[in-house]
Amino acid sequence: MSLALTPGELIGIIGPNGAGKTTLLKALCGLVPISDGHVFLNDKLLECYSPSHKGREIAYVPQDRVLPYGMKLIDVVSLGRIPHFKTSNEKDDKDLINAILHELDLYGLRFQRAETLSGGEKARLCLARALAVNSCFLLLDEPTASLDPAQTLNVMSLLKRQALIRQKSVCVVLHDLSLAAQFCTKLIMLEKGVCIAQGTAQEVLTPALLQKLYQIEAEFIDNIPVLFKKHHPS
Numbered sequence: 001m002s003l004a005l006t007p008g009e010l011i012g013i014i015g016p017n018g019a020g021k022t023t024l025l026k027a028l029c030g031l032v033p034i035s036d037g038h039v040f041l042n043d044k045l046l047e048c049y050s051p052s053h054k055g056r057e058i059a060y061v062p063q064d065r066v067l068p069y070g071m072k073l074i075d076v077v078s079l080g081r082i083p084h085f086k087t088s089n090e091k092d093d094k095d096l097i098n099a100i101l102h103e104l105d106l107y108g109l110r111f112q113r114a115e116t117l118s119g120g121e122k123a124r125l126c127l128a129r130a131l132a133v134n135s136c137f138l139l140l141d142e143p144t145a146s147l148d149p150a151q152t153l154n155v156m157s158l159l160k161r162q163a164l165i166r167q168k169s170v171c172v173v174l175h176d177l178s179l180a181a182q183f184c185t186k187l188i189m190l191e192k193g194v195c196i197a198q199g200t201a202q203e204v205l206t207p208a209l210l211q212k213l214y215q216i217e218a219e220f221i222d223n224i225p226v227l228f229k230k231h232h233p234s
């Protein structure tokens, strides 16, 4: 696979369970060894970066929502500022954290302990901690899993703003193809560890590719797949 994450893009990684989406994100962060090839970060090999420098450049939200026990939500978000501890300013950090809490509808819960949050609130808290890093690269594994429809749209809109307005490079693993078509600027389709298509939603979410990948038929409205049914070969 050859993949470039560029500023201003919201890239969606799609594919069936076990296709290698999580493994790809982990490889991009240097969290799993890769048997062949290289990952470059700003034209320099990823392994040449110190952990703190890499931590300032890449924020990663894993699929498992693991949160520290006993910490208030606001303190969990402030963990995202750790890679910047040598240069950060307390007031700027506080303003950034409060803005993120508002954007993710978590401000009212800021003094609550993380382990008492609901599943959707925990998912948003993990995203908030990653946004607090304010890194150029944002890699998110199923960020909308367990979110209700309104929070899903809020999070996807926020990620699109991070890409288009703040010129971040955002890469998300998604299973919801309608959402991927609606928000992502580019899609990468994986099958058994191999990229079988990449491009715009219109180029990637074709009836033929959906049939090949998932054995499903889709109905489209305005090029967005909205209804899926099992494909029965004639």
Ligand SMILES: Nc1ncnc2c1ncn2[C@@H]1O[C@H](COP(=O)(O)OP(=O)(O)OP(=O)(O)O)[C@@H](O)[C@H]1O
Binding pocket: 015, 016, 017, 018, 019, 020, 021, 022, 023, 024, 063
């Ligand atoms: N450390 C590991 N050792 C052995 N096999 C692994 C390891 N990590 C992942 N795999 C295997 O690699 C394949 C891809 O896993 P990965 O978690 O990347 O899939 P995925 O596309 O993210 O799936 P899902 O949609 O279910 O989250 C799976 O078959 C998984 O069992």
